[in-house]
Amino acid sequence: MSTEERSKKLDLNRNDMPRQSPEIRRHNFNEVALGYTQDLAMTEAKRCMQCKKPRCVSGCPVEIDIPGFISFVTQGDFASGIKRLKEKNCLPAVCGRVCPQESQCESQCILRNKGAEVAIGRIERFLADWEASAGAVEIPARPKSTGKKVAVVGSGPAGVTVAGDLIMLGHEVTIFEALHKAGGVLTYGIPEFRLPKRIVAREVDYVRKLGVNVVTDFVVGKTRTVDELLEEYDAMFIATGAGLPWFMNIPGESLNGVYSANEYLTRMNLMQGYKFPGSSTPVKKHARVAVVGGGNVAMDSARTALRMGAKEVHIIYRRSMDELPARHEEVENAEEEGVIFSVLTLPLQYIGDENGWLKEIECLKMELGEPDASGRRRPVEIKDSNFRTEFDALVCAIGNSPNPLIPATTAGLEVTRHGTIVADPETGKTTRDRIWAGGDIVTGAATVILAMGAGRKAARAMHEFLS
Amino acid sequence: MNRVVQRTMIVPNMHLLELEAPQIASKIRPGQFVIVRPDEDGERVPLSVADWDKEKGTITIVFMEVGASTGKLASLKAGETVPTCVGPLGNATEIAPFGTVMLVAGCYGIGSIYPVARELKKQGNKVLAVIEGRSSFLLYWLDKFVGLTDRIFSITRDGSQGLKGHVSRLAEIINGLPSPPDRIIVNGCTYLMSHTSEITRSLGIPTVVNLNPIMIDGTGMCGVCRVTVTGKMKFACVDGPEFNGHEVDWKEFLARRKQYMDEEALPFRRSEPKPAIHKEGKCQA
Ligand SMILES: Cc1cc2nc3c(=O)[nH]c(=O)nc-3n(C[C@H](O)[C@H](O)[C@H](O)COP(=O)(O)OP(=O)(O)OC[C@H]3O[C@@H](n4cnc5c(N)ncnc54)[C@H](O)[C@@H]3O)c2cc1C
Ligand SMILES: Cc1cc2nc3c(=O)[nH]c(=O)nc-3n(C[C@H](O)[C@H](O)[C@H](O)COP(=O)(O)OP(=O)(O)OC[C@H]3O[C@@H](n4cnc5c(N)ncnc54)[C@H](O)[C@@H]3O)c2cc1C
Ligand code: SF4
Ligand code: SF4
Ligand code: FES
Numbered sequence: 001m002s003t004e005e006r007s008k009k010l011d012l013n014r015n016d017m018p019r020q021s022p023e024i025r026r027h028n029f030n031e032v033a034l035g036y037t038q039d040l041a042m043t044e045a046k047r048c049m050q051c052k053k054p055r056c057v058s059g060c061p062v063e064i065d066i067p068g069f070i071s072f073v074t075q076g077d078f079a080s081g082i083k084r085l086k087e088k089n090c091l092p093a094v095c096g097r098v099c100p101q102e103s104q105c106e107s108q109c110i111l112r113n114k115g116a117e118v119a120i121g122r123i124e125r126f127l128a129d130w131e132a133s134a135g136a137v138e139i140p141a142r143p144k145s146t147g148k149k150v151a152v153v154g155s156g157p158a159g160v161t162v163a164g165d166l167i168m169l170g171h172e173v174t175i176f177e178a179l180h181k182a183g184g185v186l187t188y189g190i191p192e193f194r195l196p197k198r199i200v201a202r203e204v205d206y207v208r209k210l211g212v213n214v215v216t217d218f219v220v221g222k223t224r225t226v227d228e229l230l231e232e233y234d235a236m237f238i239a240t241g242a243g244l245p246w247f248m249n250i251p252g253e254s255l256n257g258v259y260s261a262n263e264y265l266t267r268m269n270l271m272q273g274y275k276f277p278g279s280s281t282p283v284k285k286h287a288r289v290a291v292v293g294g295g296n297v298a299m300d301s302a303r304t305a306l307r308m309g310a311k312e313v314h315i316i317y318r319r320s321m322d323e324l325p326a327r328h329e330e331v332e333n334a335e336e337e338g339v340i341f342s343v344l345t346l347p348l349q350y351i352g353d354e355n356g357w358l359k360e361i362e363c364l365k366m367e368l369g370e371p372d373a374s375g376r377r378r379p380v381e382i383k384d385s386n387f388r389t390e391f392d393a394l395v396c397a398i399g400n401s402p403n404p405l406i407p408a409t410t411a412g413l414e415v416t417r418h419g420t421i422v423a424d425p426e427t428g429k430t431t432r433d434r435i436w437a438g439g440d441i442v443t444g445a446a447t448v449i450l451a452m453g454a455g456r457k458a459a460r461a462m463h464e465f466l467s
Numbered sequence: 468m469n470r471v472v473q474r475t476m477i478v479p480n481m482h483l484l485e486l487e488a489p490q491i492a493s494k495i496r497p498g499q500f501v502i503v504r505p506d507e508d509g510e511r512v513p514l515s516v517a518d519w520d521k522e523k524g525t526i527t528i529v530f531m532e533v534g535a536s537t538g539k540l541a542s543l544k545a546g547e548t549v550p551t552c553v554g555p556l557g558n559a560t561e562i563a564p565f566g567t568v569m570l571v572a573g574c575y576g577i578g579s580i581y582p583v584a585r586e587l588k589k590q591g592n593k594v595l596a597v598i599e600g601r602s603s604f605l606l607y608w609l610d611k612f613v614g615l616t617d618r619i620f621s622i623t624r625d626g627s628q629g630l631k632g633h634v635s636r637l638a639e640i641i642n643g644l645p646s647p648p649d650r651i652i653v654n655g656c657t658y659l660m661s662h663t664s665e666i667t668r669s670l671g672i673p674t675v676v677n678l679n680p681i682m683i684d685g686t687g688m689c690g691v692c693r694v695t696v697t698g699k700m701k702f703a704c705v706d707g708p709e710f711n712g713h714e715v716d717w718k719e720f721l722a723r724r725k726q727y728m729d730e731e732a733l734p735f736r737r738s739e740p741k742p743a744i745h746k747e748g749k750c751q752a
Contacts, residue, residue, distance in 0.1 A: 262688055
């Protein structure tokens with residue numbers, strides 16, 4: 001395609017992905033975004049300028065050959081497209097759905113200036129879904145065994161990536177997972193309507209088929225310690241995520257009806273509470289739900305509460321709409337579905353009834369002051385602006401830090417004062433011999449693609465060590 | 468996947484479950500618990516471990532049938548499997564040569580305190596046991612305690628064995644001893660643990676309880692098991708389940724345990740109607 005041809009074709013109509021309408025989807029747990037048809041995917045792919053020096057690639061933490069896989073889509077050669085994609089990303093169906101594309105690959109696309117960046121994530125998702133529906137998933141032959149054994153702790157995106165890479169390099173890999181289902185946050189946290197669990201199950205099944213042994217119901221640090229496992233394994237990768245929920249340390253946080261986002265979402269997702277009373281896990285019906293926080297976790301909790309039949313759901317966030325850390329798309333989805341944003345609001349205390357159930361929340365109004373260290377304008381309290389509102393449930397979604405279980409039971413494994421494991425950013429090597437780490441346990445709560453990227457880098461370093 | 472070696476009813480509503488779990492059996496300490504899922508869509512049920520056999524690779528649980536999930540466990544047969552049995556979870560009961568230790572147990576706690584007695588004895592303590600229940604026919608394992616304890620007292624609500632009444636009679640038992648015990652350890656229903664703590668607070672006897680809040684993961688991830696201990700939030704699954712009974716906020720603890728009472732009572736969740744054994748969060752056995 002010559003430059004001339006291309007500019008003639010400059011197409012600034014970004015193709016939206018069909019979605020369930022807000023009135024309907026707020027009552028069900030089916031996926032919100034329905035996916036591209038082949039035609040739509042090809043039309044969108046054709047908008048890509050096939051840049052010689054593609055800026056989009058530098059925005060992707062795992063440096064996918066974006067123009068490469070998109071070019072195959074324009075030709076309708078989906079099989080080659082998915083192959084190209086999978087050279088760098090073993091979880092395209094997941095990343096295509098949950099990557100914050102607007103601040104990664106798509107933010108760097110040259111068409112962004114014209115407000116019409118190529119919908120890279122959506123095309124990525126299309127290819128992954130096409131592969132699955134065509135039943136075309138290829139299981140590559142396993143290379144000759146090196147006889148080396150690797151233990152991976154945690155089955156989230158970091159663990160699954162490292163396992164997939166190392167098994168294809170000939171090592172024997174076992175994943176140890178504390179919960180009864182593999183997948184990490186993808187399984188217990190992110191809700192069905194954003195990331196269907198069958199997709200996560202498919203990805204985990206894929207590494208199983210590659211030959212990875214996935215052991216669930218095994219808590220490293222309890223069932224066996226890191227050191228006990230190292231007697232049997234040559235190397236270990238720790239990918240236990242950031243699963244310890246924060247509370248605000250204000251009065252009333254142990255009232256009934258007050259949940260951590262982890263409890264709320266785990267109950268609904270991992271324990272299938274969203275099917276209650278069809279599930280064994282009991283779930284409370286709540287009429288007015290407040291969600292404290294402004295990230296993806298808060299949006300997921302708020303939208304789940306709506307779907308569970310709450311009449312009114314509020315996001316309570318201490319900064320303004322502009323500072324919400326959640327993905328733009330998810331904020332928009334939440335607004336459309338009817339979530340009410342009470343921004344510039346800070347909870348002070350939760351007030352209960354005589355039986356210990358949440359009844360009211362007392363908050364303070366805030367205003368934006370000078371920018372703080374993060375460059376965002378700092379929220380400042382407005383004196384005497386206290387007010388109370390009735391709520392019968394509150395979900396605390398203000399963040400998570402790493403679970404201290406493994407560092408606490410492993411001598412010599414250095415952690416930062418935030419509880420994250422100290423690891424070389426290039427290789428994932430920790431301060432302990434034969435142990436690597438990556439994902440949220442090293443970075444603190446981050447993203448799926450960064451966790452995967454860390455897994456990939458560590459796999460390379462571990463392979464070098466094992467060879 | 469863990470195979471059921473045996474499941475028997477030892478007294479009405481109280482069952483013994485022996486599971487194949489070699490890794491847990493080789494590692495577990497008194498006071499720790501496991502989480503069991505009775506079937507593929509089942510809840511994660513936290514249960515203390517009452518005995519284990521390293522050589523055979525099995526663990527034994529004593530549980531009371533109170534609702535849907537324990538109901539499913541109660542219908543297991545030898546040779547069947549449960550999809551999840553994970554552990555050992557929580558911290559072990561602190562055991563040292565304390566001197567004289569009094570164990571107070573009721574309900575499933577009679578089972579779960581047994582390994583505590585065994586270890587205390589091994590470490591040279593004088594061990595006294597107070598076993599509590601509604602009636603003599605609901606007490607079990609007393610024979611297992613005989614060699615381990617220097618004295619066994621029982622309290623039954625109907626007076627069919629030992630003292631008649633409630634755990635409130637504990638004060639009389641303690642006052643009747645030549646000297647008060649150096650420590651008291653309580654296992655069983657919330658009511659028993661909170662009342663014992665109240666009684667021993669005024670007597671100034673250090674008292675340890677093994678809490679049983681609602682749990683999901685058991686690894687410190689969800690926070691549903693939080694309890695307030697001397698004003699601080701603790702997660703029972705990782706910071707406990709053992710705590711100083713005098714420092715626990717019992718009012719809050721009792722309220723939190725009742726969170727799902729209405730939902731659990733939904734009739735269609737039960738395979739068959741069960742007698743109300745836990746009423747208002749109190750053990751009626
Ligand atoms: C509700 C929610 C929504 C999110 N939305 C997005 C999004 O839209 N886009 C995005 O990019 N990111 C999102 N994230 C963040 C993203 O999910 C995480 O950054 C990512 O999952 C981290 O991967 P990981 O492999 O490091 O750990 P995790 O996914 O946290 O997996 C860790 C696993 O280790 C297991 N484990 C922990 N301790 C032990 C132990 N001692 N022994 C054995 N196993 C153990 C855990 O059970 C868990 O399964 C979201 C997070 C949450 C909670
Ligand atoms: C560390 C720990 C150790 C325990 N050890 C034993 C034991 O050895 N033997 C035994 O019989 N029981 C034990 N329990 C209590 C046992 O977990 C509950 O009785 C069981 O979960 C009830 O489940 P269900 O579905 O049959 O009853 P449900 O119908 O769910 O509930 C009946 C009653 O149990 C309470 N309850 C419900 N879910 C839980 C839960 N996950 N954890 C605690 N209480 C709950 C409810 O508030 C209600 O009062 C222990 C609990 C903990 C946390
Ligand atoms: S993995 Fe994420 S950042 Fe990379 S191209 Fe795909 S959607 Fe973009
Ligand atoms: S920057 Fe945009 S237009 Fe250029 S190759 Fe990447 S996706 Fe295509
Ligand atoms: S049971 Fe989830 S944190 Fe304790």
